[in-house]
Amino acid sequence: MRVAEDWLQISLVVEGADTMAMVEAVFERFGAQAICLDEPGEDLFEPLPGAMPLAASMRVSALFPAGLDFDSLARAIAKEIPGVGPPSVETVGEGWRAALAERPVPLRFGRLEILPALEATAVPRAGETARVVLTPGLGFGSGRHPSTALCLEALARHRLEGKRVLDYGCGSGILAIAALKLGAARAVAVDHDPQALLAAADNARRNRVKSRISVLSPERLRARPLFDLVIANILAGTLIDLAPRLSASLAPSGRLILSGILAGQEEEVARAYAPALSLRARHERDGWVSLELGAGMGR
DSSP states (O other), X not given: OOOTTOEEEEEEEEESHHHHHHHHHHHHXXXXXXXXXXXXXXXXXXXOTTOOOOOSEEEEEEEEETTOXXXXXHHHHHHHSXXXXXXXXXXXXXXXXXXXXXXXXXXXXXXXXXXXXXXXOSOOOTTSOEEEEEOTTSSSOOSOSHHHHHHHHHHHHSOOTTOEEEEESOTTXXXXXXXXXXXXXXXXXXXXXXXXXHHHHHHHHHTTOGGGEEEEOGGGGTTOOOEEEEEEESOHHHHHHXXXXXXXXXXXXXXXXXXXXXXXXXXXXXXXXXXXXXXXXXXXXXXXEEEEXXXXXXX
């Protein structure tokens, strides 16, 4: 039985998703029991759609048993990840277990499950629940904001096998990744914030869908094929401004899902997409609304 002060917390401040992934790989190789990402000096939270919460620098912290060979770990970091370090180390007690217990629990949306990275286990077999693993704090979109939850519920309702999906305003990439986990053939994730693009790329790697997703800035979306499903979780004013572009990205028989709309704003948003697209469904959660629009007959 371990005594109270029997754990070491090793921390590094890094920049960029690739560097984060390299540090995580070294920590895992040396037997990390838990790995967390957060913004140095600040608490992370789920912001409003369209916000840009990811800082240029992130702190990667890992917990190890006290018997860790810290010198070997520090040498491995210095050798494999030039320009990073040295890592800091502090002794912590068993209180970290209670802190982890207070972290977000997995979320379920029909056949879709969203897990924080610390809760992740083996990837489920085909035919079981589709699982998305997210690093806490990496961009907007953990599934806990009502507007994101509405989008995830919509994805879980649709049959996405073989479909092409556009996630416009992707944040963490949660919606594009969820679509791929639910059977979509290809996804394009678009955001104007470079830090969100880093987050989306990192989460795609973590979920083993990197080969089927393109992470782009809006100006790079030109000359793309039409999409079977376009989903945008932003804010009402931006959705109105984007109406010509999002409508033009949709295949003739496709569906458009819009979220980030406060109750009472939906009529104005729907008018911006008419007459090309008409309303097929409306859903509401905690004062937020999602709309599903299409040009063809409703299902």
